Amino acid sequence: xxxxxxxxxxxxxxxxxxxxxxxxxxxxxxxxxxxxxxxxxxxxxxxxxxxxxxxxxxxxxxxxxxxxxxxxxxxxxxxxxxxxxxxxxxxxxxxxxxxxxxxxxxxxxxxxxxxxxxxxxxxxxxxxxxxxxxxxxxxxxxxxxxxxxxxxxxxxxxxxxxxxxxxxxxxxxxxxx
Amino acid sequence: xxxxxxxxxxxxxxxxxxxxxxxxxxxxxxxxxxxxxxxxxxxxxxxxxxxxxxxxxxxxxxxxxxxxxxxxxxxxxxxxxxxxxxxxxxxxxxxxxxxxxxxxxxxxxxxxxxxxxxxxxxxxxxxxxxxxxxxxxxxxxxxxxxxxxxxxxxxxxxxxxxxxxxxxxxxxxxxxx
DNA sequence: CTTCAATTTCTGAATGTTCTGAAGCGACTG
DNA sequence: CAGTCGCTTCAGAACATTCAGAAATTGAAG
Numbered sequence: 001x002x003x004x005x006x007x008x009x010x011x012x013x014x015x016x017x018x019x020x021x022x023x024x025x026x027x028x029x030x031x032x033x034x035x036x037x038x039x040x041x042x043x044x045x046x047x048x049x050x051x052x053x054x055x056x057x058x059x060x061x062x063x064x065x066x067x068x069x070x071x072x073x074x075x076x077x078x079x080x081x082x083x084x085x086x087x088x089x090x091x092x093x094x095x096x097x098x099x100x101x102x103x104x105x106x107x108x109x110x111x112x113x114x115x116x117x118x119x120x121x122x123x124x125x126x127x128x129x130x131x132x133x134x135x136x137x138x139x140x141x142x143x144x145x146x147x148x149x150x151x152x153x154x155x156x157x158x159x160x161x162x163x164x165x166x167x168x169x170x171x172x173x174x175x176x177x
Numbered sequence: 178x179x180x181x182x183x184x185x186x187x188x189x190x191x192x193x194x195x196x197x198x199x200x201x202x203x204x205x206x207x208x209x210x211x212x213x214x215x216x217x218x219x220x221x222x223x224x225x226x227x228x229x230x231x232x233x234x235x236x237x238x239x240x241x242x243x244x245x246x247x248x249x250x251x252x253x254x255x256x257x258x259x260x261x262x263x264x265x266x267x268x269x270x271x272x273x274x275x276x277x278x279x280x281x282x283x284x285x286x287x288x289x290x291x292x293x294x295x296x297x298x299x300x301x302x303x304x305x306x307x308x309x310x311x312x313x314x315x316x317x318x319x320x321x322x323x324x325x326x327x328x329x330x331x332x333x334x335x336x337x338x339x340x341x342x343x344x345x346x347x348x349x350x351x352x353x354x
Numbered sequence: 355c356t357t358c359a360a361t362t363t364c365t366g367a368a369t370g371t372t373c374t375g376a377a378g379c380g381a382c383t384g
Numbered sequence: 385c386a387g388t389c390g391c392t393t394c395a396g397a398a399c400a401t402t403c404a405g406a407a408a409t410t411g412a413a414g
Contacts, residue, residue: 004301006292010310013288020281022199024372038305043391053374058392079382080390087309089316104197111190115183124181128215132264133187136212139266146339157352162323164349172345175334201402220361230404235362256412257360 001049007036011050026052027060031070031085040073040082068095090155097147105144112137178226184213188227203229204237208246208262217250217259245272267332274324282321289314 003011011032018028029050034041043061047054061083064070069086086092116133119125150158161168169175180188188209195205206227211218220238224231238260241247246263263269293310296302327335338345346352 004296004299004303004306006296006299006302006310007306009288009295010292013285017281017285020199022197026372036306036309038303054390055375055392055394056373059373062392089312093316104194108190108194111186115187118186119181119183122181122183125183126181126215129181129184129213132213133183135266139270142336142339146335149339149342149345152343153346154352157346158323159319160351161346161349162319162326164351165326166329168326168349169330169334169338172338172341172348174337174341175331203402232362232364232405233403236403239362 001041001045003049007033010036024060024063026050026056027063030057030060031064034064034070034083034085035087037084040075040084042078042080042082044080046083067099094151097151101144101147105140109137109140109144112140178218178222180226184210187213201237201240203227203233204240207234207237208241211241211247211260211262212264214261217252217261219255219257219259221257223260244276271328274328278321278324282317286314286317286321289317 011029014032015025015029018031019025030046033046033050041049043054043057046061047057050057061070061072064083064085065072069092070083071086072081073084075082086095112133116130116137119130119133153161164171188206191209192202192206195208196202207223210223210227218226220231220234223238224234227234238247238249241260241262242249246269247260248263249258250261252259263272289310293307293314296307296310330338341348
C-alpha cells in the first residue's frame with residue numbers, strides 16, 4: 001500500500017499532534033491511516049505502510065480499541081483480522097472526550113472532594129488553600145456538567161448555536177448583555 | 178516551607194495530571210504549588226518545598242511564564258524574584274486553552290487546508306481521503322468558532338447556561354428537540 | 355572595579371517511553 | 385498430527401525526556 005504525499009503529511013502531523021496531547025505517536029499515526037482508509041486494513045498492511053514493527057501495530061491497535069475508536073472486523077474469505085476507524089468525526093471526538101473524562105477528570109474530581117473534606121478536619125491546611133481547592137472543584141463541576149449537556153446535542157444544533165454567535169447568549173437572557 | 182498532606186496530595190495529583198496532557202510533571206507541580214500559595218514564592222523556596230533542583234525550577238518557571246499563567250513579581254525589601262500563579266481558575270483555563278489553540282489547533286487547521294488544496298491537484302490522493310480531510314477540517318473550524326464564542330462569555334453566563342440544561346437548546350429553537 | 359547573591363545555561367546522568375525481534379500460543383489446513 | 389499463518393506477549397535495545405550540579409552570566413551595592 002502506497003501513501004500519497006498528502007496522506008503522508010496528514011499521518012505524520014496527526015502523530016505529532018498525538019504526542020502533544022499525551023498519545024503515543026505510533027498510535028496516533030495508525031489511527032490517522034485507518035481514518036483515511038476506505039476499507040478495513042489488516043495489521044500486516046498497516047505495519048508495512050507505516051514502516052513499523054508488526055508487534056508495535058498489534059499493541060497500538062489494542063490501545064485504539066481501548067479508546068473505542070477502532071474496531072476489529074472481518075471480511076469474507078480473509079481469516080486475518082482487519083481494523084477500521086470510526087469515521088464520523090464528531091462522534092469520534094465525543095468518544096475520546098468521554099473516555100478522557102472517565103480516565104482523568106473523574107479521578108480529579110474525587111481527589112478534590114477528598115482533599116477538601118480532609119482539609120476541613122486536619123487542622124494543618126490553611127484557609128487559602130481550601131478556598132483555591134474549592135474554586136477548582138467548582139470549575140471542574142461546572143464544565144463537566146456543561147459538557148454533559150452539549151455532548152447530547154445533535155451536531156446540527158451545535159452548528160446553529162455557533163452561527164448564532166452572541167445572539168444566543170442574549171436570547172437566553174444570560175450574562176451581561 | 179512545609180506542605181500539609183492535603184497540599185501534597187493535590188500537588189502530586191496535578192503533576193500526574195499534567196503528564197497525561199503533555200505537560201512536564203515538575204512544571205505542573207510547580208504550578209500547583211504556586212496556585213495554592215497565598216503569596217508569591219521565590220525560586221529557592223519552591224525548590225526546597227518540592228525537593229527538586231534549583232535549576233529545574235528556573236526552567237519550569239520560564240515554561241509557566243511562557244504559558245502566561247505565572248508572573249514574576251517583586252516585594253519590597255527582597256531583591257529576589259518571586260512568582261505567583263494566576264488565581265482565577267476560569268481565566269487560567271481560558272489562557273491555557275487559547276495558548277494550546279495557537280500552538281496546536283491553528284497549525285492543524287493550516288495543515289488541513291494545505292492537504293486539501295494539494296489533494297485536489299496532485300492526482301494521487303483518492304476522493305475518499307479528500308472527503309475525510311474535509312470533514313475533519315469542518316469539525317475543527319466549527320469547534321474553534323464555537324470556542325471563540327464561548328470564551329468571551331462571562332463565567333456567570335456559562336453557569337446559567339449549564340443550569341438551563343436542555344431548555345437552552347429548545348429555547349433557541351435548534352436541534353431536534 | 356570588585357564582590358556577592360540570584361538566576362540562567364549547559365552537560366552528562368538518570369529516568370521513562372517506545373519500539374523491535376524473538377518466542378510463544380492458538381487455530382486452521384492438508 | 386505436522387506445518388503454516390496470524391496474532392500477542394515479552395525482554396531488552398534504542399530513543400527521548402527530565403533532571404541535578406557545575407559553570408557562566410547578570411546585576412546590584414559598595
